[in-house]
Every structure is written in C-alpha cells, then in structure tokens.
Amino acid sequence: MKLSRDGWAGLAVLAASLVLFALTLGLKPSPLVPIGPGFYPRLVLGLAAVLAAALVILDFLKTKKPEPLPRVNYAAVVLHFAVFAAYVVALPWVGFRIATVVYIAAANALLEPPKNARGWLRVALLALIAGAVVYFAFEHYLTVLLPRGRWTDF
Amino acid sequence: MKKLIAGLVAAVLPLAATAAYPDRPVKLIVPWAAGGDTDNIFRPFAPLLQKHLGGTVVIANIGGASGTKGAKEAKDSPADGYTLYAVHDYIHSTYWTGVADVNYTDFEPICMLSSTASVLTASPKTPWHSLKDLIADAKKRPGQITVGATLGSTSHFFPALIEKTAGVKFKYVSYEGLAPRMNAILGGHVDLTDSNLTQKGKVEAGQLKFLGIATEKRNPEMKDVPTLKEQGINVVYDVNRGLMAPKGTPAAILGKLESSCQAAAKEPEFAKAMKLQGTDVRYMERKQYVSWLKKNDRLNQDLAKDLGLLKR
Amino acid sequence: MYELLGEAVANIVQLKYLVPLFLGTLAGVIGGALPGVTITMTIIVVLPFTFGLDPLQGLAAMTGVYVGGSAGGLVTAVLLGIPGTPSAIATTFDGHPMAKKGEPGRALWLGIWASFFGGLLGAIFLIGATGPLASIALEFGPWEFFSLFVLALSMVAGLVEASLLKGLIAGALGLIVTVLGADPVMGQERLTLGIPFIKGGIDFLPVLIGVFAFAQVMGEIERPGSEVAKSLGYAKSLAVSHAKVVWEILSRPFQLLWVAFIGLLIGVLPAIGGSAASMMAYDQAKKFSRRPERFGSGIPEGIIASEASNNANVGGSLVTIMAFGIPGDAVTAVMLGALTIHGIQSGPLFISQHPKIAYGIFAAYLLAHPLMVLILAVGARWMLRIVSVPKAALFPIVLVLCVVGAYALNNTMGNVYVLLAFGVLGYLMVKFGFPLAPFILGVILGDQIEINLVRSIMTDANLWLFVTRPISGLLLAASVVSLVAAMWQHRRTQKKIDAAVEADF
Structure with a gap:
C-alpha cells in the first residue's frame, strides 16, 4: 500500500512537530511566569503531531486511488524561486538599485524570452524604468529606506 | 581586488556619513x-x-x-x-x-x-476607597490581589516596593504596556496596576480609582489624589x-x-x-x-x- | 446625537476638511491596491503630512486612508488574486474566480458597493451602539479572548473545501510559526533553530505577503506552455450596470446586515483586525447560504460578505480607540498616535469632552465612502492598467514591491528572508492541498492566544475557568459546534459528489 501526497505531507508535519517538540524539552522555566516558555509550544506541537498522524493514518486506510494531478512545469517554478533567491541574497551586497534592475530583467527575460534585439530592448527598458520608479517613489517620496550595497555603496 | 575595493569603501563610508548627517x-x-x-x-x-x-x-x-x-x-x-x-x-x-x-x-x-x-491605580470593581482599605484587604488575603504589570519592568518594581513597605503579598499577571493594562483594569480582570496622571480622564469618569501618587507632594494638576507618603507608605517612584x-x-x-x-x-x-x-x-x-x-x-x-x- | 452628527457633516464638507479627506482616501485606495503595500504602511507614510494640520484635518485624512485602504485592497484581490491588504484575503476566494470567468467589472463593483454599504451600515449602527458594545468588550478577560481566538481559528479551519483535518493542520502550522524565536511574555529565546533573524520571533506581515504572493505568482508560472507571456486576458472593460450590482447587494439584506454586524463586533474587540472579520463573515455567509458548495467558485455572496464586513470593521476599530483609547489594530494604533500628537486624550470621556472632533471623525468616516466610490469610478480605468500589463512584466515588479514592503517594516533584511522562506512554504502548502487562510490566521493570532493563556493561568491557576466563565464557555462551545457542523457539511457534500459519480456510470 502506498501513501498519496496527503500521507507524505502528514509525515513531514509529524516529523517537524516531533523534532521541535524534543527541542522544547531543553527550555528553562522563566523566573517570573508560573508556566515556562515551553508549555504553550508543547501544546501546539503536540496538537500538530496528533493531527498529522491522523492524516497519515486516514491516507493509509483510504482505498480510493487519488486522482492524478495536472501536469505542471515545475522546472519553471524552481528556476524562478532560484532567481528570486539570488536577488534576495544579492540585495544587501550590491544594493537595491542594481539588484532590482538585474532581477526584473532576468525574471522578465525568463518569463517571456526575447526573440530578437527589440525583445532585449524591451527587457532592458522595463527593468530600468520599473527599478527607477520604485526606487524614487519609495526613497524620495515615501521616505522608505531601501538597502544600500555593502560592496557597491550604491 | 574586490576585497580591496570593499575595504576602501568601508573606510570612506563613515566619513561620508558624518559629513551630511542626517x-x-x-x-x-x-x-x-x-x-x-x-x-x-x-x-x-x-x-x-x-x-x-x-x-x-x-x-x-x-x-x-x-x-x-x-x-x-x-x-x-x-x-x-x-x-x-x-x-x-x-x-x-x-x-x-x-x-x-x-x-x-x-x-x-x-x-x-x-x-x-507613578500612581497606584485600582479597578472600579474593587471595594477599596483608599490605600488603607487595600492594605487591610491584602493582609487578609495574601497573594490573591492581582496586579497587572510588565514583568521585570518599572510597573512591576513600583507595586513590589509598596508590597514590601506595607508587608503584603500580591499576585502579578503579565500585561505589557500601559494600554493593555488599562483595558484589563477597566474590565476588572486585574485589581491593581501602576499608571500615571495621563489616565485622569478615566478617573473622572469613574472608571478607575487612583489610590495614591508616588511623589513627595501632591500634584497641582490633580490635587485630590493623596500621596502614598501621607497615607503612611513611604514610597517615591x-x-x-x-x-x-x-x-x-x-x-x-x-x-x-x-x-x-x-x-x-x-x-x-x-x-x-x-x-x-x-x-x-x-x-x-x-x-x-x-x-x-x-x-x-x-x-x-x-x-x-x-x-x-x-x-x- | 444625530443633530450633532448633522452639524459635524456640515462642518466637514468645508473645503478645509474635504481636501485632506479626499487626499487621504486617494492615498488609501492606491496604497491598498498595491500588492505588498498595506494600509498600515500607507497610514504611516501619510502621518507626517498631518503634523502641520489642525487635529480634525489630520484625522480626516487618516480616516480617509483607512476607509480607502480597506476598499483599495479589493482591487488586487479581485483582479490579481493577491490581497492588497490582509483584510481583503477573503475577497480573493470569490472575487478572483469571478474576474477570471470574464466578469472583472462585476466582481470589482460588487466589492466596491459592498464596501460602501457595509461601511455605511457600520457607521449608522455604530453611532447608536457605541456604549453597549464597549461594555461587552470590557467584560472580556484573558479567558474570553483565548476562547474567542480559538473560535476564530476553528471557524476558519472549518471553512475549508477539501478536508477539515488539513484545515486544522494548516492552522496548527500557523501557530507553530509563532512559537519560533521568542516567547511573547518574557522574550526568552526558544526554538530559534540557530537562525539569527528569527531570534525576536517572526513578523506576520512578511509571512502573509510571502505566502500569498508566491502561491499566486508561482501558480501562474507553473502552467506549461507560454501562457505567461500573454496578458491576463480579462475582458478589457470594467463597465458594468451599477443599478444591477447595487440591487445584487441590496436584495440580500439579511446577509448584508449580518456580515456588517460581524465586522463591527470584531472591530470593537481589540487586537483582532479586519482579516479575521472578513474571514469569519465569509464563513458565516457560507454557513447560512443555500448553496455553500458554490462558495469559492466566484459567486457574489462571497465578495459581499468579505468586503461589507471589513469596511464595517473599520468603524468598529474606530470606536475602540475613541471609547477606550485602545487600538484595535496597527492602523488605529497610528491614529491613536495622531490624536496624542494633537494633545487629545482619547478614552471614555473623549466623545463628551471633544464632541466636535469625535463627531467630526464619524462624519469623515461617512463621507469617505462616497469619495471612495468616486475615486474608484474615475480611477478604475487606470486600475485596469495594473492587470493589462503582461504578466511577464507584472510578476517581477509585484515581487519587488513585496520585497520593499517586507524590508520597510523594520528596515532589516531578516524580513525579506522570511518572505522568501514562507513564499516557498506557501507554494508547497498549495501543492499539497493545504488551505492558506487558517495558516495565516494561526500566524496572526498565535502570540495573542499564548499571551492570554499565560495571563489567565497567572490570574487564576484553575483551568476550569475557561469552561465555567459564561462568555468563555459559550465561545468554546461555539467552536466545537462549528467544527461538528463543518464535518457534517463536508460529509454531506462528499456524499453528493459520490452520488454524482455513481450516477455518471
């Protein structure tokens, strides 16, 4: 008998709850509060573990086969998460302005690959204009500070 | 090379920052x-x-x-x-x-x-009219009168000082910040708390009771609030x-x-x-x-x- | 009382007050509509501009932001499926499907008019019922708050289509997020997993932005083929018969009254906020509906419930700061700050001591609604620009705005990392069929649940008080009933589906 996605998700939640639960056992009680900082987490994690176990068991007992999921392009999703992650990691180092322009250009080019020089021009224009508008709107009109680059000081 | 540039930038940065601050x-x-x-x-x-x-x-x-x-x-x-x-x-x-x-x-x-x-403040649902009533009651029921306080902070120290001077025992409940404490005390979910004269509007409306102010002399803004000192509890805070x-x-x-x-x-x-x-x-x-x-x-x-x- | 209100309205329509009110409403609509920019952020940005104004001018501007923001959040919720503000979360459930089915105009205007009527009902009811409601909320001790939050969570978990169990697990996961980092009572570090930026706990806003933005954006990107390159493909026009839309709302008077009442009630209770109001109202509308199974497929009731209740909620929160001096949420907290800047002590005596300002706020609140409708009527054409931008251009910009929003909360990169981490988690949750709403509610309420639990135990060690205190016991009983009802309803729809499947054969 095989588990469906419900069963696997239940197992993941169960494992995470149990690991965190074990970690709460090392917490020292607080001097001024009668119940320690571990009491409520144990309550919540215990609840999560029981619910997740129930999900696994129900999935195990289920006789009906799950419907096949629609085919999706996971490669594109992983790629976009990777590009976004790279953007987030680069932000404090190269600064908001550079990182944002590069990110918008990269993400736009991946979503709608340019076929010729005009396509690349579109990507570049979009990235520059959008980056500049966001920067000026927040930094200059809304007094929201955006990260400066540690390497570039820009 | 990159490290060198970064180093240079780091060295120049504080100077640049001071020049135009802010x-x-x-x-x-x-x-x-x-x-x-x-x-x-x-x-x-x-x-x-x-x-x-x-x-x-x-x-x-x-x-x-x-x-x-x-x-x-x-x-x-x-x-x-x-x-x-x-x-x-x-x-x-x-x-x-x-x-x-x-x-x-x-x-x-x-x-x-x-x-x-600081002003010792009581819920309108409590029976006390003065500090004396409170202390008499607290002696009868040690550890039962609840105090809303930010634990370990000034609103905890101030009632603790009174506790010690008067020789009574309170029970502390965590209510962080004055705003949530006021809610709790208006609803009678705690009996006592530390507040200050900003809450005088609520006293005038009969929603709070000021039992005593922790100053040497009465405050000219609210002359009818007695000091703790004149009620026999020598606490100034x-x-x-x-x-x-x-x-x-x-x-x-x-x-x-x-x-x-x-x-x-x-x-x-x-x-x-x-x-x-x-x-x-x-x-x-x-x-x-x-x-x-x-x-x-x-x-x-x-x-x-x-x-x-x-x-x- | 109503004469005082009349005078106040006559006062506020002077240009001196109308201009800040209009500008505030406009800023609110725009800020609310931009994904990743919350009403809180908008109102913080507007605050410095009000320093130089007289108190009522400043408060009129902020009331405008609040009302406009609550309505503006629905624009992105409907057209993009991303709630522009947390209180528009429930609007995405039916608003976005309806827009996708080719009726973006109807979905948008249902939301706008529902906001309008919800807000007005809220205001009228509120002006009369301030006193009694205030005394009810005061009776809520930590036990009652704990039970109320538990009720809110179990109601939202029961709202789930696929499985009650998965809804409950999603809620529990949300609660787990709040136990990471620091305990809310003493700030002791716990379960930090060695990650430095969660030492102080995890802010709910980056979690919210991440979960919703990525679930939405990645959900579009994953579709095979080059669909993404095209624009959203909506009908180009938002034109719609207003009379028809208004009738669609007013022909459901009981629903409208009930959801506005829920919004108002939740607004009056401190620290719950518009997102819980709209979700609870949505759940209620579904429970009372003759066709609950169609909720989520793009039906008008869902949009009306969410939008009418969250605008009524604004009125409720306003009364809480005016009557108790206790902010109902982050937005009213900023407004409270504005009151004190102008040297006004809010509290039980506020309305009697400053009738001109108190009724001025009521009047501004009333007038902000027609202004909001006007702004959206004129501006909706530009609003459409947001969605007629090709997705390939829109998605990166939306995600950049999300990064800005998360970063600007505290000016720290930590929140941006949280955004990314929960973006991944949110996408995985959707893929594994877990609902997002209970998860988010768990994240929002988790700290409050823990604090109130600790407070009640510190006040009295007797745990039976949760059941024996009448209001608390009633609320807990209601949450059990809500779960049982959800199970029963789920079984019934399951049987129907099974029957339908067999009939096919």
Missing part, C-alpha cells in the same frame, strides 16, 4: 505599543527633534518581551545615528531581573527628557525617559543629536505636551545623564535584590 530619515525605536505612555511622550517629541535635527524622524513601535525586543533591535542596529532608542528605567530593571541581557551600557546615552510620577543611540555611534553625530535634543526639549510646545501627559520635563545633557544612569543602575540592582527579583 541625509536620510532617522528611525526612533519606541519599544512599546503605540498609545502607551512612552509612545505618548515621544510622539510629540519626534517632530520637535526633527525640526532641530533637520531630517525626518520616524517612530517605529517595536513592542514585546517587556520592552526588551525593541531594545535588542536597537542594540543590533548599525551605529550610524540613523537608529535612536527611546529608553526608560526599565532598561535597568529588566537587566537585573534577568528578562534580557541588554543593559544601558550597550548604548550611547544622548539626553534625558522627562520624568513621570517615577519613570525617567531619555534618548539613546547604539554603542559606537560617532562622537560628531552624538554631539549633533545632543544639541538637537536640548533645543527640542526646551521648546514650550514640548512642555505643553508633557503637561497633558502628567509628566515633568527633566532635561539632562549627555554627561550628566551618563552619571545619573550609573547611579540609577546601582539603585535598581539593590532594589531587585531587596524585592527578591535579582537574577544575576
């Missing part, structure tokens, strides 16, 4: 929720500081963990003058009671601004608020901040706003403030020890 908004961390008393004091102060500093000052309320979450945030911020920290006496008490490892020595004091007298910056902030920036702070604190507008908050303007320049802090820290250490709350 060239971007300054964040003032208030470590309590908006609408609490610290917030009420720094809200009218921020625009005045902004006027004299010549740059925008934005208040950021970072509440939680007896005010130490905001303190940690301020401590970990870059020491470039763009993060300031609104502090009061809790910084000593939370350190000595073991709530957090942040102490006043983690910051550069800039100036002291104000002093607010106030909460002092000031401005600090993270440790290592350049001296030039601290100097600019100090002079702006002084100018702002001297504005008649600030005095007017403080009067509405039941607070006295108590300005101290940097040097004076530093030695005051040192003294106050020892005082709090002794107090924590006396009250049995010392955890270091």
Whole structure:
C-alpha cells in the first residue's frame, strides 16, 4: 500500500512537530511566569503531531486511488524561486538599485524570452524604468529606506 | 581586488556619513505599543527633534518581551545615528531581573527628557476607597490581589516596593504596556496596576480609582489624589525617559543629536505636551545623564535584590 | 446625537476638511491596491503630512486612508488574486474566480458597493451602539479572548473545501510559526533553530505577503506552455450596470446586515483586525447560504460578505480607540498616535469632552465612502492598467514591491528572508492541498492566544475557568459546534459528489 501526497505531507508535519517538540524539552522555566516558555509550544506541537498522524493514518486506510494531478512545469517554478533567491541574497551586497534592475530583467527575460534585439530592448527598458520608479517613489517620496550595497555603496 | 575595493569603501563610508548627517530619515525605536505612555511622550517629541535635527524622524513601535525586543533591535542596529532608542528605567530593571541581557551600557546615552510620577491605580470593581482599605484587604488575603504589570519592568518594581513597605503579598499577571493594562483594569480582570496622571480622564469618569501618587507632594494638576507618603507608605517612584543611540555611534553625530535634543526639549510646545501627559520635563545633557544612569543602575540592582527579583 | 452628527457633516464638507479627506482616501485606495503595500504602511507614510494640520484635518485624512485602504485592497484581490491588504484575503476566494470567468467589472463593483454599504451600515449602527458594545468588550478577560481566538481559528479551519483535518493542520502550522524565536511574555529565546533573524520571533506581515504572493505568482508560472507571456486576458472593460450590482447587494439584506454586524463586533474587540472579520463573515455567509458548495467558485455572496464586513470593521476599530483609547489594530494604533500628537486624550470621556472632533471623525468616516466610490469610478480605468500589463512584466515588479514592503517594516533584511522562506512554504502548502487562510490566521493570532493563556493561568491557576466563565464557555462551545457542523457539511457534500459519480456510470 502506498501513501498519496496527503500521507507524505502528514509525515513531514509529524516529523517537524516531533523534532521541535524534543527541542522544547531543553527550555528553562522563566523566573517570573508560573508556566515556562515551553508549555504553550508543547501544546501546539503536540496538537500538530496528533493531527498529522491522523492524516497519515486516514491516507493509509483510504482505498480510493487519488486522482492524478495536472501536469505542471515545475522546472519553471524552481528556476524562478532560484532567481528570486539570488536577488534576495544579492540585495544587501550590491544594493537595491542594481539588484532590482538585474532581477526584473532576468525574471522578465525568463518569463517571456526575447526573440530578437527589440525583445532585449524591451527587457532592458522595463527593468530600468520599473527599478527607477520604485526606487524614487519609495526613497524620495515615501521616505522608505531601501538597502544600500555593502560592496557597491550604491 | 574586490576585497580591496570593499575595504576602501568601508573606510570612506563613515566619513561620508558624518559629513551630511542626517541625509536620510532617522528611525526612533519606541519599544512599546503605540498609545502607551512612552509612545505618548515621544510622539510629540519626534517632530520637535526633527525640526532641530533637520531630517525626518520616524517612530517605529517595536513592542514585546517587556520592552526588551525593541531594545535588542536597537542594540543590533548599525551605529550610524540613523537608529535612536527611546529608553526608560526599565532598561535597568529588566537587566537585573534577568528578562534580557541588554543593559544601558550597550548604548550611547544622548539626553534625558522627562520624568513621570507613578500612581497606584485600582479597578472600579474593587471595594477599596483608599490605600488603607487595600492594605487591610491584602493582609487578609495574601497573594490573591492581582496586579497587572510588565514583568521585570518599572510597573512591576513600583507595586513590589509598596508590597514590601506595607508587608503584603500580591499576585502579578503579565500585561505589557500601559494600554493593555488599562483595558484589563477597566474590565476588572486585574485589581491593581501602576499608571500615571495621563489616565485622569478615566478617573473622572469613574472608571478607575487612583489610590495614591508616588511623589513627595501632591500634584497641582490633580490635587485630590493623596500621596502614598501621607497615607503612611513611604514610597517615591517615577519613570525617567531619555534618548539613546547604539554603542559606537560617532562622537560628531552624538554631539549633533545632543544639541538637537536640548533645543527640542526646551521648546514650550514640548512642555505643553508633557503637561497633558502628567509628566515633568527633566532635561539632562549627555554627561550628566551618563552619571545619573550609573547611579540609577546601582539603585535598581539593590532594589531587585531587596524585592527578591535579582537574577544575576 | 444625530443633530450633532448633522452639524459635524456640515462642518466637514468645508473645503478645509474635504481636501485632506479626499487626499487621504486617494492615498488609501492606491496604497491598498498595491500588492505588498498595506494600509498600515500607507497610514504611516501619510502621518507626517498631518503634523502641520489642525487635529480634525489630520484625522480626516487618516480616516480617509483607512476607509480607502480597506476598499483599495479589493482591487488586487479581485483582479490579481493577491490581497492588497490582509483584510481583503477573503475577497480573493470569490472575487478572483469571478474576474477570471470574464466578469472583472462585476466582481470589482460588487466589492466596491459592498464596501460602501457595509461601511455605511457600520457607521449608522455604530453611532447608536457605541456604549453597549464597549461594555461587552470590557467584560472580556484573558479567558474570553483565548476562547474567542480559538473560535476564530476553528471557524476558519472549518471553512475549508477539501478536508477539515488539513484545515486544522494548516492552522496548527500557523501557530507553530509563532512559537519560533521568542516567547511573547518574557522574550526568552526558544526554538530559534540557530537562525539569527528569527531570534525576536517572526513578523506576520512578511509571512502573509510571502505566502500569498508566491502561491499566486508561482501558480501562474507553473502552467506549461507560454501562457505567461500573454496578458491576463480579462475582458478589457470594467463597465458594468451599477443599478444591477447595487440591487445584487441590496436584495440580500439579511446577509448584508449580518456580515456588517460581524465586522463591527470584531472591530470593537481589540487586537483582532479586519482579516479575521472578513474571514469569519465569509464563513458565516457560507454557513447560512443555500448553496455553500458554490462558495469559492466566484459567486457574489462571497465578495459581499468579505468586503461589507471589513469596511464595517473599520468603524468598529474606530470606536475602540475613541471609547477606550485602545487600538484595535496597527492602523488605529497610528491614529491613536495622531490624536496624542494633537494633545487629545482619547478614552471614555473623549466623545463628551471633544464632541466636535469625535463627531467630526464619524462624519469623515461617512463621507469617505462616497469619495471612495468616486475615486474608484474615475480611477478604475487606470486600475485596469495594473492587470493589462503582461504578466511577464507584472510578476517581477509585484515581487519587488513585496520585497520593499517586507524590508520597510523594520528596515532589516531578516524580513525579506522570511518572505522568501514562507513564499516557498506557501507554494508547497498549495501543492499539497493545504488551505492558506487558517495558516495565516494561526500566524496572526498565535502570540495573542499564548499571551492570554499565560495571563489567565497567572490570574487564576484553575483551568476550569475557561469552561465555567459564561462568555468563555459559550465561545468554546461555539467552536466545537462549528467544527461538528463543518464535518457534517463536508460529509454531506462528499456524499453528493459520490452520488454524482455513481450516477455518471
């Protein structure tokens, strides 16, 4: 008998709850509060573990086969998460302005690959204009500070 | 090569920053929720500081963990003058009671601004009409009268002092900040709390009872509130608020901040706003403030020890 | 009382007050509509501009932001499926499907008019019922708050289509997020997993932005083929018969009254906020509906419930700051700050001591609604620009705005990392069929649940009080009933589906 996605998700939640639960056992009680900082987490994690176990068991007992999921392009999703992650990691180092322009250009080019020089021009224009508008709107009109680059000081 | 450039940039950066300070908004961390008393004091102060500093000052309320979450945030911020920290006496008490490892020595004091007298406040649902009633009742039911307090902070120390002087025992419940404490006390979910004259509107409406003010003499704003002292409990307690910056902030920036702070604190507008908050303007320049802090820290250490709350 | 209101309205229509009110409403609509920019952020940005104004001018501007923001959040919720503000979360459930089915105009205007009527009902009811409601909320001690939050969570978990169990697990996961980092009572570090930026706990806003933005954006990107390159493919026009839309709302008077009442009630209770109001109202509308199974497929009731209740909620929160001096949420907290800047002590005596300002706020609140409708009527054409931008250009910009929003909360990168981490988690949750709403509610309420639990135990060690205190016991009983009802309803729809499947054979 095989588990469906419900069963696997239940197992993941169960494992995470149990690991965190074990970690709460090392917490020292607080001097001024009668119940320690571990009491409520144990309550919540215990609840999560029981619910997740129930999900696994129900999935195990289920006789009906799950419907096949629609085919999706996971490669594109992983790629976009990777590009976004790279953007987030680069932000404090190269600064908001550079990182944002590069990110918008990269993400736009991946979503709608340019076929010729005009396509690349579109990507570049979009990235520059959008980056500049966001920067000026927040930094200059809304007094929201955006990260400066540690390497570039820009 | 990259490292070299980075090094050069890092060396030039502080110089560039001092030259034009402030060239971007300054964040003032208030470590309590908006609408609490610290917030009420720094809200009218921020625009005045902004006027004299010549740059925008934005208040950021970072509440939680007896005010130490905001303190940690301020401590970990870059020491470039763009993060300031609104502090009061809790910084000593939370350190000595073991709530957090942040102490006043983690910051550069800039100036002291104000002093607010504490008032022992009771819920309208309690039967007491005076401090005497309360103490008589507390002696009959030790450990049963509930006090709403920010644990380990000034609102915990003040009732604890009364507890000790009167020889009674209270039960403490965590209500962080004045605003949630007022809700609890209006609804009668706790019996007592520490507040101040800002709440006089609620007393006039019969929603709160002031049992006694912890000053030497009665306050001219509210003459019918007796002092604790005249009711036989010799406790004088106030909460002092000031401005600090993270440790290592350049001296030039601290100097600019100090002079702006002084100018702002001297504005008649600030005095007017403080009067509405039941607070006295108590300005101290940097040097004076530093030695005051040192003294106050020892005082709090002794107090924590006396009250049995010392955890270091 | 109503004469005072009349005077106040006459006062506020002067240009002196109308201009700040209009500008505030406009800023609110725009800020609310931009994904990743919350009403809180908008109101913080507007605050400094009000320093130089007289108190009522400043408060009129902020009331405008609040009302406009609540309505503006629905624009992105409907057209993009990303709630522009947390209180528009429930609007995405039916608003976005309806827009996708080719009726973006109807979906948008249902939301706008529902906001309008919800807000007005809220205001009228509120002005009369301030006193009694205030005394009810005061009776809520930590036990009652704990039970109320538990009720809110179990109601939202029961709202789930696929499986009650998965809804409950999603809620529990949300609660787990709040136990990471620091305990809310003493700030002691716990379960930090060695990650420095969660030492102080995890802010709910980056979690919210991450979960919703990525679930939405990645959900579009994952479709095979080059669909993404095209524009959203909506009908180009938002034109719609207003009379028809208004009738669609007013022909359901009981639903409208009930959801407005829920919004108002939740608004009056401190620290719950508009997102819980709209989700609870949505759940209620579904429970009382004759066709609950169609909720989520793009039906008008869902949009009306969410939008009418969250605008009524604004009125409720306003009364809480005016009557108690206690902010109902982050937005009213900022407004409370504005009151004190102008030297006004809010509290039980506020209305009697400052009738001009108190009724001025009521009047501004009333007038902000027609202004909001006007702004959206004129501006809706530009609003459409947001969605007629090709997705390939729109998605990166939306995600950049999310990064800005997360970063600007505290000016720290930590929140941006949280955004990314929960973006991944949110996408995985959708892929594994877990609902997002209970998860988010768990994240929002987790700290409050813990604090109130600790408070009640500190006040009295007797745990039976949760059941024996009448209001608390009633609320807990209601949450059990809500779960049982959800199970029963789920079984019934399951049987129907099974029957339908067999009939096919």
